[in-house]
Amino acid sequence: MDFLLQLVVSGVVTGGIYALIAIGFVVVYKATGVINFATGELMMIGAFFAWTAMTALHAPFVVALAVAAIGAAAVGALVERVVLRPLMGQRAISVIMVTIGLSSIFKGIAQIVWSGEYRSFPQIFPRRPILLGPVLLPSRHAYPFLIALAAIALLALLFRFTRTGVAMRATADDQATAFGMGIDVRRMFSFSWILAATTAALAGIVIGTIGGISPQLGAVGLRIFPVVILGGLDSIGGALVGGVVMGILENLAGGYLDPLLPGGGVKDVVPFAALVLILMVRPYGLFGTRDIERL
Amino acid sequence: MTTPETPPLLAVNNLEVVYHHTVQVLKGLSLSVPEGRIVALLGSNGAGKTTTLKAISGLLPLEDGAVEAGAVLYRGEDLSRLLPHQIARRGVFQVREGRHVFEELDVDENLRCATYARRGRGGVAEDVEKVYAYFPRLAQRRGSLAGHLSGGEQQMLAIGRALVARPDLMLLDEPSLGLSPLLVEEIFGIVRRINVEQGTTILLVEQNAAMALEVASYGYILESGKIVLDGPVERLKQDRDVQEFYLGRRGGQRKSYRDVKHYKRRKRWLS
Numbered sequence: 001m002d003f004l005l006q007l008v009v010s011g012v013v014t015g016g017i018y019a020l021i022a023i024g025f026v027v028v029y030k031a032t033g034v035i036n037f038a039t040g041e042l043m044m045i046g047a048f049f050a051w052t053a054m055t056a057l058h059a060p061f062v063v064a065l066a067v068a069a070i071g072a073a074a075v076g077a078l079v080e081r082v083v084l085r086p087l088m089g090q091r092a093i094s095v096i097m098v099t100i101g102l103s104s105i106f107k108g109i110a111q112i113v114w115s116g117e118y119r120s121f122p123q124i125f126p127r128r129p130i131l132l133g134p135v136l137l138p139s140r141h142a143y144p145f146l147i148a149l150a151a152i153a154l155l156a157l158l159f160r161f162t163r164t165g166v167a168m169r170a171t172a173d174d175q176a177t178a179f180g181m182g183i184d185v186r187r188m189f190s191f192s193w194i195l196a197a198t199t200a201a202l203a204g205i206v207i208g209t210i211g212g213i214s215p216q217l218g219a220v221g222l223r224i225f226p227v228v229i230l231g232g233l234d235s236i237g238g239a240l241v242g243g244v245v246m247g248i249l250e251n252l253a254g255g256y257l258d259p260l261l262p263g264g265g266v267k268d269v270v271p272f273a274a275l276v277l278i279l280m281v282r283p284y285g286l287f288g289t290r291d292i293e294r295l
Numbered sequence: 296m297t298t299p300e301t302p303p304l305l306a307v308n309n310l311e312v313v314y315h316h317t318v319q320v321l322k323g324l325s326l327s328v329p330e331g332r333i334v335a336l337l338g339s340n341g342a343g344k345t346t347t348l349k350a351i352s353g354l355l356p357l358e359d360g361a362v363e364a365g366a367v368l369y370r371g372e373d374l375s376r377l378l379p380h381q382i383a384r385r386g387v388f389q390v391r392e393g394r395h396v397f398e399e400l401d402v403d404e405n406l407r408c409a410t411y412a413r414r415g416r417g418g419v420a421e422d423v424e425k426v427y428a429y430f431p432r433l434a435q436r437r438g439s440l441a442g443h444l445s446g447g448e449q450q451m452l453a454i455g456r457a458l459v460a461r462p463d464l465m466l467l468d469e470p471s472l473g474l475s476p477l478l479v480e481e482i483f484g485i486v487r488r489i490n491v492e493q494g495t496t497i498l499l500v501e502q503n504a505a506m507a508l509e510v511a512s513y514g515y516i517l518e519s520g521k522i523v524l525d526g527p528v529e530r531l532k533q534d535r536d537v538q539e540f541y542l543g544r545r546g547g548q549r550k551s552y553r554d555v556k557h558y559k560r561r562k563r564w565l566s
C-alpha cells in the first residue's frame with residue numbers, strides 16, 4: 001500500500017512539471033493556433049541560461065531564475081516576431097515544419113555554446129527529504145514540484161485577473177472580434193510566446209535540477225504531447241489534469257510493470273500507448289473542443 | 296441633410312471589395328453618415344451589407360477580402376490602410392452580425408475587453424455600470440460565461456461592449472437577428488437612446504426594414520453590391536417598391552429585388 005502511495009505521489013510530482021510545460025504549449029496553441037514542436041528546446045535553452053548564471057556568474061538560484069526568465073522571454077519574443085509573424089496565415093503544416101526546424105537550430109546553438117556534455121546544477125535545495133505521512137519525498141523532487149505549482153498558480157492568476165490576461169483569452173476565443181475591440185492581436189501573439197518560453201524555461205530548470213542538463217534535454221518536451229492530447233490541445237485546465245494523470249500513469253507502470261520485463265522501459269511507452277487509446281475514444285482529448293483540428 | 300460646409304463623419308466612396316482575389320462583392324458603393332444621426336443600410340441576404348461594415352472596420356483582410364478601389368474616409372482620414380484595432384481606437388466600433396461575444400469569458404470580462412478601444416483610461420467602472428443600467432438583465436448575469444447567455448442577452452452584451460468602447464461611430468450589424476419581436480422592440484429602443492443620450496452616430500444594417508426605418512433618419516438600399524435607392528426615411532417609407540419588398544405591404548410576401556425586373560429599370564436619383 002505504501003509502495004502504491006509512493007508511486008502515486010511521485011507521479012503527481014512529475015505530473016505537476018509536465019503540466020507546467022504543457023500549459024506553455026497550450027497558451028501558444030490557443031492564441032495563435034501554432035503547434036510548437038520547439039517547446040522542449042525552449043526548456044533546454046532556458047535551463048542553460050540559469051545554469052550559466054549559477055556556474056559562470058555564481059548567481060544565487062533566485063537570481064538565476066530571473067535571468068533565465070528574462071532571457072527566455074527575449075527568445076520567445078524574437079521567435080514570434082522574426083520567424084512566426086511573417087508566416088501568419090500560412091498552412092498549419094508549414095508552420096509546424098518551421099517549429100521543428102527551430103528545435104534543431106536551438107539544439108545546434110546549445111551544442112556550440114555549451115557543448116554536448118552533461119551538466120548538473122549545483123546543490124540548490126536543502127537535502128532533507130520531506131515526509132508526507134507515510135510518503136517520503138526526496139527534496140530534489142519536492143522543491144521543483146512546488147516551483148512548478150507556484151508558476152501554474154501565477155499563470156492562472158494572470159489569465160484570470162489582469163487586463164492583458166483577459167485580452168489574451170479574448171484573442172484565443174475569437175481573434176477577429178478581439179481585433180475589433182481595439183486589442184492589438186499581434187501583441188497578444190507576442191505575449192503568448194513570451195509566456196510559453198518563460199514557462200518552458202522554468203520547467204527546464206526544474207527538470208535540470210533533478211537530472212542535469214544537456215542539449216538533448218528537449219527530448220523530454222516530446223512527453224508533453226500525450227499530456228496535451230489527453231487534456232485537449234486548447235484547454236489549460238486539461239493540461240493540468242493531463243499532466244498529473246500522465247505522471248501517475250507513468251510511475252505506476254514503472255513501479256509495477258518494469259520489474260516484470262527484462263528490458264524495462266514500460267514507463268516510457270505507457271504515455272504514448274495511452275495517447276493512442278485516448279485518440280481512438282475521444283479524438284479531441286478529454287477537455288478539448290470538439291471541432292479542433294488534428295494533425 | 297449634409298450641408299457642403301460640414302463633411303460627414305463617415306464617407307464611403309465608390310468602394311469595390313473582392314474576396315479571395317476573385318469574388319467581387321461591392322461594386323462601387325457610396326454612402327455617407329453625418330455626425331449624430333442614425334443611418335440605415337438595408338438589403339436582402341448576400342447584398343453586401345456586412346461586407347461594407349467589414350471594409351470600414353478593417354476586418355476584411357482577416358477573411359481574405361480586400362478593398363480594390365474606392366475609399367473609406369472617417370473624419371477625412373482614409374481607414375483602408377489601418378489595422379482593425381487602430382480603427383477601433385479612432386472611435387469606429389463594429390457590433391458584429393451574430394453577436395460574437397467571447398463565450399469563454401464572463402459578462403464583466405467581455406465588457407472590459409472593449410476598454411482597449413477607449414482613448415484614456417478613466418471612467419471604465421462608470422461605463423460598465425451604465426451598460427447594466429441600459430440592460431438590467433445583464434447585471435444579474437455579470438458573473439456568467441457569455442456562452443451561457445440567451446441570444447437576446449448576448450446581443451445586449453455585444454451592444455454593451457460598444458457602450459464601453461465609447462465610439463463616435465457605431466456600426467451595428469443586424470441587432471434584431473433571431474430575437475423575439477418584444478426583444479427587438481427593446482433593443483431598438485436602446486439603440487435610439489444610445490444615439491440621443493450618448494451622442495453616438497450609428498450606421499445600422501438591418502433585414503428588419505420596418506424597425507430600421509423607425510429609428511433611422513436616412514436610409515440606403517443595397518442590392519448586389521450597389522446602392523440602388525437612398526433617401527430620408529420618410530421618402531423611403533412612401534416608396535412603392537420599398538413598401539412591397541421591404542415593408543411587406545401589398546401581398547405580404549417579401550421577395551428579393553433581384554426577382555423584379557421593373558425595379559432594375561427604375562432610374563436611381565443618386566449616383
Ligand SMILES: Nc1ncnc2c1ncn2[C@@H]1O[C@H](COP(=O)(O)OP(=O)(O)OP(=O)(O)O)[C@@H](O)[C@H]1O
Pocket residue numbers: 314315318320338339340341342343344345346347358359360392502
Ligand atoms: N469571407 C468571404 N469569402 C467569400 N465570399 C464572401 C465572404 N463573406 C461574404 N462573402 C460573399 O459576399 C456576398 C455578400 O456577403 P455579406 O455577408 O456582405 O452579405 P449581407 O448583405 O451581410 O447578407 P446577410 O443579410 O445575409 O447578412 C455574399 O455573396 C457572400 O457569399
Ligand SMILES: [Mg+2]
Pocket residue numbers: 344345346392468
Ligand atoms: Mg450580413
